[in-house]
Amino acid sequence: xxxxxxxxxxxxxxxxxxxxxxSSSTTTTSSGGTKDIKPPTMSAATKVGTGEGxxxxxxxxxxxxxxxxxxxxxWVHPFEQQTGCQVNAKVAGTSDEMVQLMxxxxxxxxxxSGDATLRLIYAGNVAPVNTDxxxxxxxxSGFLKNQPWNSVDGQMYGxxxxxxxxxxxxxxxxxxxxxxxxxxxxDATTPYHGKITAYDSPIYIADAALYLAKTKPELGIKxxxxxxxxxxxxxxxxxxxxxxxxxxxxxxxxxxxQSFESGSTVIGTSWQVIANxxxxxxxxxxxxxxxxxxxxxxxxTWMLAAKAAHPNCMYEWMNWITSPKVNxxxxxxxxxxxxxxxxxxxxxxxxxxxxxxxxxxxxxxQIHYWTTPQKQCVDGSGSDCTDYxxxxxxxxxxxx
Amino acid sequence: xxxxxxxxxxxxxxxxxxxxxxxxxxxxxxPPLAWLFIAYLGSMAVLLVxxxxxxxxxxxxxxxxxxxxxxxxxxxxxxxxxxxxxTVGVALGVTVIDAxxxxxxxxxxxxxxxxxxxxxxxxxxxTPLWASYLVxxxxxxxxxxxxxxxxxxxxxxSIGYGLPATVIxxxxxxxxxxxxxxxxxxxxxxxxxxxASADLGxxxxxxxxxxxxxxxxxxxxxxxxxxxxxxxxxxxxxxIVGGKSxxxxxxxxxxxxxxxxxxxxxxxxxxxxxxxxxxxxxxxATGTLEQEAR
Numbered sequence: 280x281x282x283x284x285x286x287x288x289x290x291x292x293x294x295x296x297x298x299x300x301x302s303s304s305t306t307t308t309s310s311g312g313t314k315d316i317k318p319p320t321m322s323a324a325t326k327v328g329t330g331e332g333x334x335x336x337x338x339x340x341x342x343x344x345x346x347x348x349x350x351x352x353x354w355v356h357p358f359e360q361q362t363g364c365q366v367n368a369k370v371a372g373t374s375d376e377m378v379q380l381m382x383x384x385x386x387x388x389x390x391x392s393g394d395a396t397l398r399l400i401y402a403g404n405v406a407p408v409n410t411d412x413x414x415x416x417x418x419x420s421g422f423l424k425n426q427p428w429n430s431v432d433g434q435m436y437g438x439x440x441x442x443x444x445x446x447x448x449x450x451x452x453x454x455x456x457x458x459x460x461x462x463x464x465x466d467a468t469t470p471y472h473g474k475i476t477a478y479d480s481p482i483y484i485a486d487a488a489l490y491l492a493k494t495k496p497e498l499g500i501k502x503x504x505x506x507x508x509x510x511x512x513x514x515x516x517x518x519x520x521x522x523x524x525x526x527x528x529x530x531x532x533x534x535x536x537q538s539f540e541s542g543s544t545v546i547g548t549s550w551q552v553i554a555n556x557x558x559x560x561x562x563x564x565x566x567x568x569x570x571x572x573x574x575x576x577x578x579x580t581w582m583l584a585a586k587a588a589h590p591n592c593m594y595e596w597m598n599w600i601t602s603p604k605v606n607x608x609x610x611x612x613x614x615x616x617x618x619x620x621x622x623x624x625x626x627x628x629x630x631x632x633x634x635x636x637x638x639x640x641x642x643x644x645q646i647h648y649w650t651t652p653q654k655q656c657v658d659g660s661g662s663d664c665t666d667y668x669x670x671x672x673x674x675x676x677x678x679x
Numbered sequence: 680x681x682x683x684x685x686x687x688x689x690x691x692x693x694x695x696x697x698x699x700x701x702x703x704x705x706x707x708x709x710p711p712l713a714w715l716f717i718a719y720l721g722s723m724a725v726l727l728v729x730x731x732x733x734x735x736x737x738x739x740x741x742x743x744x745x746x747x748x749x750x751x752x753x754x755x756x757x758x759x760x761x762x763x764x765x766t767v768g769v770a771l772g773v774t775v776i777d778a779x780x781x782x783x784x785x786x787x788x789x790x791x792x793x794x795x796x797x798x799x800x801x802x803x804x805x806t807p808l809w810a811s812y813l814v815x816x817x818x819x820x821x822x823x824x825x826x827x828x829x830x831x832x833x834x835x836x837s838i839g840y841g842l843p844a845t846v847i848x849x850x851x852x853x854x855x856x857x858x859x860x861x862x863x864x865x866x867x868x869x870x871x872x873x874x875a876s877a878d879l880g881x882x883x884x885x886x887x888x889x890x891x892x893x894x895x896x897x898x899x900x901x902x903x904x905x906x907x908x909x910x911x912x913x914x915x916x917x918x919i920v921g922g923k924s925x926x927x928x929x930x931x932x933x934x935x936x937x938x939x940x941x942x943x944x945x946x947x948x949x950x951x952x953x954x955x956x957x958x959x960x961x962x963x964a965t966g967t968l969e970q971e972a973r
Contacts, residue, residue, distance in 0.1 A: 375937045382740075402740055473839075481937060527840055527922045541824040543840065668734075671938035676758045678925050 318431055319403035321585060324594065327412050331589040334364040334596055337380045337389040339579065341613040342440075342600075343368035352612050354605045362599070364592035373480070373530065374649075381405070387587040388596060390440055392577045393428030394482050394649040397657075398667075400436050405582040407434045412594055415601040419618045422643050427657060428650040429580040437580035438597040439618035441610050443635065444576040444646045445478065445486065445548050446567040453545040460570045461490045464547055465521055472524045476538055476547030479528035481667065481674035482649055485575050486548060487514040487521070489647060493572040502658035503575065504650050511665045515673050522677060532556075539565060551635060552614025569645055576646035579615075610635070616643075730945035741941055749946035759930065763950055766927040769846055770910035774903045776850040777857040781902060782895060785858055789865035790873070804858050812852065816919045819848040823920055840922035848916045853909050857902035864898025865891070900967040907958055911951045927951055 336343055343366060346353035355366045369386070371377040374395035381389050381404045391399060399405045410416040416438055423429075423439035430436060449458060454471070464475050465487065477483055485503035491513055492500035500510050526543050529535040535553045538544040540562045554567045581597045583590060599605055601618060607625035610617035616637035617623070623632035636642035650657050656664035665673075731745045753759050788800045807815065822829050823837060823844050830837035838844055868891070876886040914928025925933075927950060935944035 373936065375939060378939060379936070522923065525923050537820075541821075542826050543824060668938055668940065671933065671940075675925075675930055675933055678923065679758065679761060 318400045319585075321403070321406045323407040323409035323434070324412060324590060325409065327594040328591045330362045330364045330592045330595055332363055332365060332592070333589050334366050334388070334592040335386045335589070336366060336368045336596070337371050337377050337386050338368050339390050339392075339613070340370045340372075342390045342579075342609060344609075344612060352608070354599075354608055358596065358599045358605075362592065362595045364589065364595060366596075374482075378404075381584060384584070384586055387584050387589045388593040389582050389584070390579050391437070391582050392579050392649055393426075394577075394651050394667075396428050396436065396580055396582065397651040397653070399582060400431060403585055405436055406585045406587070406590075408437050408583055408597070410435050410438065413438050413598045413601065415598050415603070415606075415619060418603075418621050419601060420620055420638060420640075420643070422640050423578060423618050426578070426648070428578065428648055437582035438601055440579040440581055440600060441606070441613070441615040441618050442576060442578035442643070442646070442648070443551055443615040444569055444574045444642075446551055446554065446574060447570050448539070448547060448549040448554050448565050448567045450539060450542075450545040451564045451566050453542075457566055457568065458546070458570065459568065461486070461572050462494070464524075465490050465517055467520050467523075469524050471546050473526045474543070474545040475521070475524045475526060476535065476544040476549070477518075477521065477525055477528050478548050479530040481670040482575075483548070484511070484514050484518065484670050484674060485647065485649070485652075487517045489575060490572055491517060501660065502656070503647050504652050505656035505658040505660055505664045506652065507663055508665060511669070511673060515677050518674075518677050522679075528678075536560070539563060550614070555614055569642070573645045573647060576648050578648045607631075610637075726945045726948060729942055730949065732942040734940050734942060749943045750949075752943060753946050753950060759947065759950070762925060762927055762930050763954070765842070765924070766911060766951070767954060769842065769849070769926060770907045772846045773849045773853060773910040774857075774906045776846065777854050777906045778861075778899050778903065780850070780854060781857040781861045782899065785861035785865050785895070785898070786891065788858075788862050789868075790870070801862075804855050807851075808855055812915070813919075815852060816848055816916045819844070819851065819916075820919050840920050842921065842924050844920040844922070845917045845924065845926075848920050849910050849913060850906075852916065853906040856905035856909070857899070860901040860905075861895055861898040864895050864901075868894045897967045900962050900965070904959070904962070908951075908955050911954060 341348075343355055344352045345355035345366070345368075355368070359365055369380060371380055374392050377389055377391055377395050378398050380386060381391075381399055382402070389395075389399070389405070391405075396405075419439050423442065425433060425435065429439065447458060447461060447464070449463075453474070454463075463469060463471070464477070469475065478486070484506075488500050488503035488506055488510065491498055491510075492503065495513070498510055498513050500506065506514065527538060529538060529549075532550065532553050535544075535549050536556050539549075539553075539557050540560060542563070549567075551567060554565050557563060557565050581600060583593045583597070587593055600609065603619055603621035604625045606617045606619035607622035607627075610622060611626055611628065611631060614635075616632070616635040617626075620638055623637055626632060628634075632638060652665060652667050652670055654664055654666045655662050729741070730749055731747065733742050733744060733746050733748065734740065735742050784800070784804075788797050788804075792800060820840075821827055823840060824830070825837070825839065827837065838847075872890060873886060876890050877883075881889070912928055914926055914932055917924060917926050917929065927947070931944050931947045934940045934947060938944075
């Protein structure tokens with residue numbers, strides 16, 4: 280037995296030595312600094328032909344309802360009847376999952392949020408979209424067109440679908456005075472110690488950066504997605520301080536709902552749809568606001584796969600999903616502001632567009648939409664910014 | 680020891696058959712071996728190879744240039760060290776708790792309970808295995824919630840969500856995997872040995888310590904392999920009841936899905952593999968694995 284132990288120990292020792300010898304030779308993984316920052320050249324379609332009979336989509340839950348969740352919620356079957364394109368929708372849980380699914384090459388289109396779009400565009404996974412071929416594009420809110428997260432050099436890479444803000448949400452029974460600042464979740468001396476929630480994704484670093492942009496102007500943060508090394512470290516330091524007060528993080532919206540309802544969380548960042556679900560359940564009542572510092576948000580775009588097997592069906596879908604009636608249905612089902620301005624006349628709840636500030640340009644401007652941080656600063660301020668890979672690493676280290 | 684135990688074969692006056700399997704019998708091995716080599720070892724090999732690649736930091740696509748940087752990062756990043764230690768701690772905690780709970784129950788089932796009681800207990804132990812993992816984990820989330828049942832019972836002193844909650848939940852989830860092998864180990868010991876021990880003047884304490892414990896140990900070892908390795912790889916329970924804590928599985932998941940860094944995730948996934956191998960080596964050194972196989 281002793282001999283065995285010794286040999287096992289020796290084996291281990293050798294393994295450790297070998298590994299540490301390897302590691303000392305190279306520690307750099309990858310670069311990307313000298314790359315030509317241009318998406319691969321591709322030309323957009325010039326006309327939409329007849330449908331190919333099939334359409335494979337990567338979607339957020341609730342974006343391609345065929346009546347299986349609720350028999351009255353179905354805009355997939357009417358589409359299939361009208362165009363003859365059979366829809367096969369794959370639900371993804373996160374932007375990162377969407378990117379991975381699109382890279383399999385099995386899909387024709389995706390409802391990508393702004394933190395996935397650029398990764399897809401620059402990797403050549405999605406193609407430019409000729410918006411003239413999408414009739415309903417004309418009446419889409421102007422403030423969603425030609426934005427940094429859905430276009431490159433004036434060329435659109437998709438059709439806007441809808442958007443929402445990450446709102447400060449609080450339990451009205453526990454938080455007596457309505458908060459007006461993100462300081463209620465970032466202050467070290469918060470009265471809500473252990474009852475704060477935050478979004479469990481590296482993209483949440485932007486929320487801290489946005490807060491710092493307003494509270495520590497000496498850091499010089501202009502855009503929460505364009506952070507230098509020093510600015511990123513400051514944001515991480517703030518998140519580390521917040522971590523001491525956080526009860527739990529959420530990335531699944533049902534967990535956020537449950538966390539507020541059970542009392543585990545009394546204040547934190549969430550989405551309007553989450554607040555609506557909580558208030559509808561009537562276990563606790565929550566309030567929401569876009570605080571004085573502004574807010575981060577998400578804006579989704581239907582994109583066309585570069586190697587789509589059924590591109591005509593995808594063009595048909597982009598037009599269908601942004602048509603006033605369907606866009607209103609999706610927006611109401613999911614709980615977001617529709618991109619289609621005419622959708623506001625079609626909602627079953629007439630105050631819906633007001634609740635979600637759908638056509639409120641000023642409200643929309645307060646929102647800093649999710650976008651993928653890159654070395655080449657996304658706000659065009661230079662090339663010394665930190666990229667998403669670095670954000671992920673720092674985020675994991677912050678959580679410890 | 681074997682000489683003391685009469686075997687069924689000897690009692691029936693038959694010699695144990697030692698016939699070699701017919702050549703055709705080896706065909707039986709074909710499907711499992713194919714599965715083992717292609718599906719299991721094959722995927723491990725792919726994992727190992729991809730751990731030496733890197734990713735383009737901008738688009739996140741895999742670059743097939745050999746580098747050992749991923750293993751360097753795994754060994755040198757303090758984050759991975761902290762999380763590995765935390766995860767091993769959780770796995771050991773779960774194993775110890777399960778062993779402490781399983782031994783008395785298994786002993787009772789094997790040696791004290793009557794046949795009806797034994798069946799009832801067996802059903803009680805195995806029934807939770809029929810329920811979904813998620814249902815059970817969420818049940819614990821409900822139990823541990825602020826203003827939840829545990830909070831009410833303890834007068835507001837529930838442990839809440841966090842690492843201790845994770846250890847408790849995992850202990851609950853894996854308990855049957857510990858009870859069953861320990862029960863089997865106890866059940867294999869003939870009652871005559873307990874009687875012999877008592878006849879020779881040993882108190883029940885001595886019998887437990889010198890007869891039962893050594894015989895139950897292989898069962899505990901076998902069960903601990905389940906509880907330890909299952910806990911080591913778990914990353915879902917901690918998301919449900921772990922509050923803000925993260926374990927190795929969460930970090931690997933984060934690297935794979937969030938960071939899109941499959942090579943680093945592959946390199947990281949060798950950490951639990953190595954830990955489990957070390958654990959098996961440690962068990963082998965105690966000699967229990969051979970005893971179990973005998």
